[in-house]
Amino acid sequence: ALSRSDPSAYNPFNGGDPDNWTGVDGTPNDPATIASFTVPVRRYSTSSLFQVDTRFVHDHVFALPAGEVGLAFGAEWRRETLSDGRDPRLNGEIT
Numbered sequence: 001a002l003s004r005s006d007p008s009a010y011n012p013f014n015g016g017d018p019d020n021w022t023g024v025d026g027t028p029n030d031p032a033t034i035a036s037f038t039v040p041v042r043r044y045s046t047s048s049l050f051q052v053d054t055r056f057v058h059d060h061v062f063a064l065p066a067g068e069v070g071l072a073f074g075a076e077w078r079r080e081t082l083s084d085g086r087d088p089r090l091n092g093e094i095t
Helices: 031-035
Strands: 020-025 043-064 067-086
Touching: none
Parallel strands: none
Antiparallel strands: 043 067
C-alpha cells in the first residue's frame, strides 16, 4: 500500500489541516486501502476483585501517668483474578 503510485496509495504522513483546527483529516486515506493491510483480531478478557478490610479500635485499654493507652488492629485480604483469551494472531499461534 505504501509503494503504490496511484491515488489509492497509503499516506502515513497525512493528518490534520493547519488552517482548520476542527480535527478533521483534510487528506484521508482510502478506507479500502487501509482494509487491505489490517486484520481483525478479538481479545476476550475478564477480571475480578474481592477485598475484605477490617479495623478494630479501642481507644481506652488502660491508663498511665502520661495518659490513656489505646489499641488499634487492622487487616486486609485481597484476591484478584485475570483471564485473558487472546486471538491466535496476538498470542503467536498464527504468524
